[in-house]
Amino acid sequence: MSSVSQLKPFLEPKSIAVVGANPNSGEKAFNVVENLANCGYRGKVYPVNPNYTEILGKKCYASVREIPGDVDLAIIVTPRKVVPQIVSQCGEKGIKAAIVVGQGFADAADEEGKRLQQELIETARKSKVRILGPNTVGSANAFIDFTTSFLKQTDIRKLPVGVVCQSGLFFGTVGRLRLLGKGLDLGNSCDIDVAEAMEHFADDPQVKVIVLHIEGIRGDGQRFREAAQRVVKKKPVLALKTGRSERSAKAAQSHTGSLVGKDEAWDAVFKQSGIIRADDIDDLADLVRAFSYLPPMKGRRIGVVTASGGIGIMTLDACAKHNLEVAELTPETKRRLNAMSPTWYRAGNPLDIWPLIINSSRPFGETLRTAMTEVLGDPRIDAIVVFAGAWFQGFKPHITDVMKETADAFPDKPIAWCPYDGWLFDIRSKDLQDVLEDTGRAAVFSIPDDAVRALSRLADYSEFRNR
C-alpha cells in the first residue's frame, strides 16, 4: 500500500531539517535541534534559519534548498504565516515529509488561521509533501531514540505500541500513561489522518498494539470504519475517543479543527470493528499494559489470589461488574490447598493466602508461588489477579522472581498483579512495576478493579477475533 509507506520518514528518518531552528539552549529554549541530540538521535540534523550561520555547533542553512545531502523529514517551527512557503521549498528540495508544529491554523479563532490551513493543504498537494499537523509535537520512535518534540522527552519505553493521537499530551506522562514505542501526533490532521496512521502501524512489525486518541475526524467516517475493520484483524486497537458531549465536541472542533460525530455513533463503530474503547487516560494506560504484556485470554474465568480477604470481596465485585467469572476451583486443587491451610480455613476462590502463610514455616514467596501455581494450574481458570504487597520483595524468593517464573510456567494464562505499599520494609510497588514489566511477563495495576477491567477487555478482544 503506497499510502502507508509514505509515513515512514515521520517515524524512521535518517536525516532531518529543522526549519526555524533557534540557537538558544537549556530547558526553556524549546530547541528541537538540542532535544534531538539529547534524546540520542543518531541521524543527520540540519538547522535552517536565514538569521544564523551556525546553531549549537552545526552549520545553519538559510533555506532547505541549500542543504547538500538528502533530507527525509522537515520539522517546521516557524510562525504560521511563512509555513506554506517553506512547504513549497521542501517540495523543491525533494523532502517528502514535513511536520508543522505551530498553532494558529484551523485551530485558531481567526479567519486567517483557516485560510492558512487551506493554503498549506493546497501547497502540500502541489509540492508532493505529506504533512503531519499543524498544531502538533510531531512524531517519536523509542527504537531509534527519536522524537521531534520541542520539549525535553523523558523515558519513552521501547515497547511494541504505536500511538496515534491528537494531543502532545501523549508525548508526556499523564496519570498512569507514558509514551510507549512509536507515536504520531496528528494535531489538526490537515493531511495525514487517523485511518492512514492506523494502517501504517498495522503493517509495522515493531508494533503489536495500536493506541488511538481521537477528538474527531473529517468526513463521514467511512474511511475510518474501513481501515478499522482491516487493522483490528491484524492487531488490537485501543481507543480513547474524547469530545463525547455536545459541548466538548464543539471545543474539540476549535482545538484541532476536527469534525465530530455523536458519541453513540462512535460507540457503534468501535463495537462493530472490534476496537476496544477506554474510559479515560488511566484506563487506557491499563489497557496498554494488559495488551502489551499479557497473553490472550482464552475464556472469562478468573482466579483471585489475595493477601487480603477484603480485597477478595472487592475483586468479586469488580468481576461481576465487568462480566468475568470467579470460577469454582476443582476439588483436587481445593484439596491440595486445604492441606496447606489451618483447620478453620476452607480454601476457595478468592484464595486468601494469609492463612496459608501463617500456617507454614516456608519462605513467604514460596507459599505465594504455590498458591499461584495451584490456581493457575487449575483447568477451570483462564487468568489470575494477585493482590500481594511490595514487601514480599524483602524476603526470598523475591516476589518479582516468583511472578516472572510463574508466568514462564503458564505462558498461556494472564497474570495481573496488584501490589501495595507499606506494612514491611520501604519497598515501593512503583519500582517493582518497572522491574517486573521489563521482563514482559506480567502486568501491574493500581487496584484489582483496574486489573479486572483490563482483563475483561482482553477477553472481549479474544472473543471478537474468534467470532
Add this chain to the structure above:
Amino acid sequence: MSSVSQLKPFLEPKSIAVVGANPNSGEKAFNVVENLANCGYRGKVYPVNPNYTEILGKKCYASVREIPGDVDLAIIVTPRKVVPQIVSQCGEKGIKAAIVVGQGFADAADEEGKRLQQELIETARKSKVRILGPNTVGSANAFIDFTTSFLKQTDIRKLPVGVVCQSGLFFGTVGRLRLLGKGLDLGNSCDIDVAEAMEHFADDPQVKVIVLHIEGIRGDGQRFREAAQRVVKKKPVLALKTGRSERSAKAAQSHTGSLVGKDEAWDAVFKQSGIIRADDIDDLADLVRAFSYLPPMKGRRIGVVTASGGIGIMTLDACAKHNLEVAELTPETKRRLNAMSPTWYRAGNPLDIWPLIINSSRPFGETLRTAMTEVLGDPRIDAIVVFAGAWFQGFKPHITDVMKETADAFPDKPIAWCPYDGWLFDIRSKDLQDVLEDTGRAAVFSIPDDAVRALSRLADYSEFRNR
C-alpha cells in the same frame, strides 16, 4: 452519649497490655510490642505471656491480673481458643477495652469458630469489656503515634480523617489510599459496629471527615440508618460498600461473618442519609483528598485551566458525565485574558494557558497564577481544575507556591490540581503532591476525570446539607 466514650481507650490509650506477646524481633516477627515502640507510641506497654519473664527489655507478666498499674486497652494476639478466658481476666483487672486480633471466629469455616465467637460475646458482656474484632489489626491514631497493627506501620498522616473499616487493608497503602488520621478495624465486629464507631468519630474534634469500609452489618440496618442520619449532619461521611453482588456478599459473610443486604438497598440508605458512596479504593482516596483539603462547593460551575487543549476536552467530557457545568466566563474576564493572548487565540473555558505562555515574556508561574486568578475571581465560577506539569516547579515562582498563594487568595473556592510528569526537568508530581497537600490548601489528582468526580461529590454534599 455514654456508648461513644467507651471507644476512647481504643484510640487514645495511655496504657496497653499485649496478651500473647512474643520475644521475637525484626520485620518478620509481627511483634506488636516492638511495633508500638517503633511507631513512637509514648504510653505504657505491658507484655503478657506466662512463658517469659521479659520481652524486648520490658518485664513480662503471666496474666493481665498481675500488671501493677491501670490498663486502658488489651491487645490479644493469642490462639483463638484461650481468647474468652483472657477477656474474662481483662474484666477482673478492670480493663474496659480489648482488641481480639486472631482469625478463626465467625469468619472460620468450622463450627468451633462460630461457637468461640458466641462465647467471646457472652464473656465480654458479663465482664463489661468492649471488644474490637475479632479478626482485626485493631486501631490507630496518627496524632499520638499509635497503632496496634502487628505489621510495621509506615506513614500514617496526621489528617483529620476517621476510618472505620472491616479490613487491615486500610492500615496499609493500597492504590492511591493510605491511612489517614485515626482508624478502627472492626473485623468480624462481634461487639463494636459501624454505627457506634461512626458516632464516636462524629464527636471527635480531631476528625473532620469520616470514612467507612463496610462489607456488611448485623440486623436490619435500622441502627445504621439512624446513626448515619445524625452523623452526616455533623460531618461528611464517605463509604466504600463492598460485597455488592450475591456472590461477593456470600464471600463477605465468610470473611467477617457479616450479614449483607442487597446493594440497591444500600444505595438507597446512602442517598437518603447523605452518605457519599465511593466506587472503589482509588475513588475513595480521591474523595478523602477532596473532603479533607478543599472548602465546600457553593455550586456546580467549574473553571478549567489547562496546559493541554486535549485535556481540556477530556475535562469537559468528565464534567458532562458528573453533572458539573463548565461555565461561560464573564465578558470582563474574557477581555482581560484575550489581552494576554496571541491574536489567533480566543480565551474561554476551558482556558488553554499554552498560548498565553508563549505570548508572554513573564515567568511561566506568573502566567499560570494570573490565569488561575482570573478564572477563580470570575463570579460565574465555583471551583477550578488545573492541569499543569510538575515541571513548572523548575521555574520561579514554583508551582506549589503559586497553588498555595492562589488558594489562600480564594479560600472559598476549591482548587483541584492534576499535574503530569516529563517534558522538562526530572520533577515528579508524586513529590509535589505531598508538598502541596501538606499545606492543606489544594488537592492533587491523577487525571482530570478523578478531580471532576471528586468535586461533583463535594457539590452533592453541599446540596444535601443545604436542603
